[in-house]
Amino acid sequence: MAGRGERREGRGGALSRSGARRQEARPDTVAIVVATPGDAPALLAAERPGTTVGVLCAQPGTAGERAAYERAAAECAGRGVRVDREPRVLDAEVGKITQPVLDALRDLRPLRVRTLDPDPAHVSFDAEAKRPVIAEPPLRGSVARDTITAARKLQLETGDPVFVDCHRAGADPRLGGAGGLRHPWPASWLTRGRDGRLTAYLPSAAGVLRWTEEETGADRWAGPELLEGPALLPGLTVVQDGLGYVHLIGLRRRKGADGAELVVVVHATQYQSGRPLGPWHSAGNPNANDRDKAREVGFPAAVFDTRNHLHLFVRNFGHGVSTRRQTADGKWNAWQHLRGVSAADELAALAGPHGAEVWARARDSAAAVRWHRGTPDASWTQDTDTSASPYPGTLSAAPEAGAIRHRYAGTNEVCVGVPGGMPVSLGGPDGEGPVAGAAGVDIQGWGCTVLVRWGADGTCAVGAHQDGRPDTGVWWFDAGETSLVPPAVAVDGRGRAVIAVLAPDGRLRIARQEPDASGLAFGAWTTVGS
Template sequence: MARGTDRRARSGRSSGPSGPGPAGLLLLVAATPADAVAPLAAEPPGAPVAVACLGRGGPGEAEALGSALAAARERGHRVTGEPYVLDVRGDADARLLDLFLDLAPARIGTPDPDPESVAVEGSDRKYAVVEPPARGAAARAALRAARAYQERTGRPVQVDCRRAAADPYASVEAASRYPRQSGWLTRGEDGRLSVHLMSAGGVLRWTETVPGGPEWDGPEALEAPAELMPGLTVLQGADGYVRLLGLRRADDKGGEALEVVTAVQYQSGRPLAPWQSIGNPNAREWERARQLGFPVAALDTTGTLHVFVRNVGRGISTRRQDRAGNWTGWEHLRGRRIADELAALPGPDGRVDLVARRRERAEAVHWAYDPAARSWTEDRTVPVRLVPGSLAAAPEAGGFRFRYADTNELCLWRPGAPAPEALGAADGTGAATGAAGALVQGWSCTVLVRPGGDGAVAIGVHADGRPDTGIWWAPGGERSLSAPAVALDAAGRAVVAVLGVDGRPRVMRQRHGAEGLEFDPWHVL
């Protein structure tokens, strides 16, 4: 394509493929060549990869990226040509959009749009940004260009942002600024399944046309606030309502702060209720507010919604909304410094349990909310040593799943238990999620899904409430850009969902009457 060649000539690109990139392309966008090295090293082989840099960087940066690309090829990466060096002068959005239109990427990898800052000693508690401003600027330009690309072409684009100051050797799951989604497959009161996935252009939804499928409507772009960041928490309670939580950049409120926003889907396939801002516990100073972690939430047995975020002081801030829609103010839970990894679930007797990974250790901290006393209790003696990026709530099991730091084995810990239970599956990375109540040869079973050792989804099954009886694991055959999800359909069949490397979700449904747990072929939505 001459047009694509002309674009590359203007960008300073000397070689590379002509025309759209390969299907499922991951395009890493960095401020300079050096900033692309860590994301490239952390990306597992699989999807084809290309690199774009907004600037040429300093001495030796191009050579460092060249060495990283050579090492990536040796690890099995399919690297598409040499890096694009755009060398922009104030037109980053337009130049990136031009490149996206040329390559048609399915996924964008960027730095953190919110820079790392540190506390400055003095009489007033202040925070100073310590990251080069070009990194955040490159990320924000990539986000704007990705939104514009999706709006112009209608092609969904997934965005991963690598957290500022993350360990350069950390996995994608552990270093993501916006945690990879889980629980994004839900069943409404009418029996129809819904998929809610975040994209560069906002929240996309697919809905079964009739309960039990097999056909789906979508993708449907849902109404969303401007500058919604590329992450989404999906929560469903006993009432069947689907609650969405995320972060938006609040430029309209002065400065570049972040605020937590939420919306509710009351019926499958129907419009969302209006998005609502619930603010930021550090809203008075943008340097503090931009350090906000990503929200997680849980519903207790009274229907009260509890929302949690990691605050600028590396502690926990929380708000509650009662069934009448009234919010409390932000409450700060004192305790140890924690990382951007939280999970929450409803506990017994109306309690809510929250577990967070510690910032600089493999340990975890547990808080429990007593609704009668309206207070939180912190427990620092949690028998959990977890791999970063592997913590997930397991409401159907009444506990939390994680990977044990010393063996990488999946485990389940129920609050109050003296030790976790082993679930096997030491291969793979990331979290596991499950759905209880699937009938397998007449037995009521829990179906688990997780990323396998080869990157493809792995599926496990055990008797409900009895993982100690043993778990049978089998490969599912499809890779997923997000954490795989599982739910029961209107007929009680287990349905497994993945987000394919081409950016399109896929589902496969349990085949009733089969010997063991068997599924029909994958169906692309």
């Protein structure tokens, strides 16, 4: 195949931190890194018009795979996605992929990298061998793991942000990019600290990036800063406790004393805006006694209850939900398995009327399951009669106690649901992914909840409803900016709603509410940070 082992000549560029000449990142370029050409069409189908895609394959694949790739490339051209008709083949084997991928990424200089699941799910369990049975070829997981490593090295080498998405193999392309993610983007990544300053946190290949207001309500921001910490897997959960401290939660792959790799949940705390992040601590894994099972752990969801106890929830190896709690004095209890309906790898943790609770999208049906407690210390109870039918990749917490937002599986409309009630439609059937919101925004004297979501082709759509009254309806409007990640919203130290996006050039852009406007209106978009 054409493209095998090719490298284009360099064209100059800036100096990296080591002093070596490097290329500048190309914001419109996406690298798709897969095992064979047959893995690429599903990822190409999720690309938006206007991007340039470089496809890297570890092996050339079969004639049928190459034909499927060519059809996908032709379809991309028809909707404005630029992609080579033949992928670049690296001729790499399991365990020997990192360097070829890194060399290719240096050439492409992508802002975004897409690959498959580094820890493919099992299809059965071999009781005799006491090992899970993985149906996917070993090369798929190896390519994904080494791609994450290569992207991290590229970002540390150049200083340019690189953002990585890992997609489940075999996910329905109609779900869009958000529906098939193994490690989700945070829905609420813009926060207000105790001193009133806003801070944005986003996961990158080399770690968490942070942007911080230099003064309350000002357009001068510091960042993006790469926070020190372990090599995290893509994805991030951002929550705040009752004192206003920000907690970052993710997954880390590390090697044990025997050299075997283990995936664990990790957690760090931001006590003061703009100050160094606290140390990362391991919160363990509900399947920690078996590394083969532990690697499949789902991405963590988290929430603080009224006693300021942190509750973690993850999907475990058996497709159930496991939880553990950290008390205000820092002590953890043991992992507890919440038995019941098999859960998909998508959870939303929220504060209910009686403490923490968690919703999960069901694995085998278009439904949602809720676990809750009658009192903060009571046993967990499962509620399967929720009337919620979430579209994959759309569950998020709403500000109303015990309420969730999601897109309805039948129509893709944004909905808000509460236990025992039918979901209320908020409209907005275009777009994909979760919806974020901020309550307590003053709009002409009314306390309102401002909502933001992905619209068509990644645009930022904004709407609002009266606090606690989503049934009054939402009028959505295009905010005039696109985002590479689900847009975020928060209330700044001066009481104004602020919406934030990660622009197609990889920089943070914000727009602030104009409080004296006749309705909900925002000022011009501003690029913040360096």
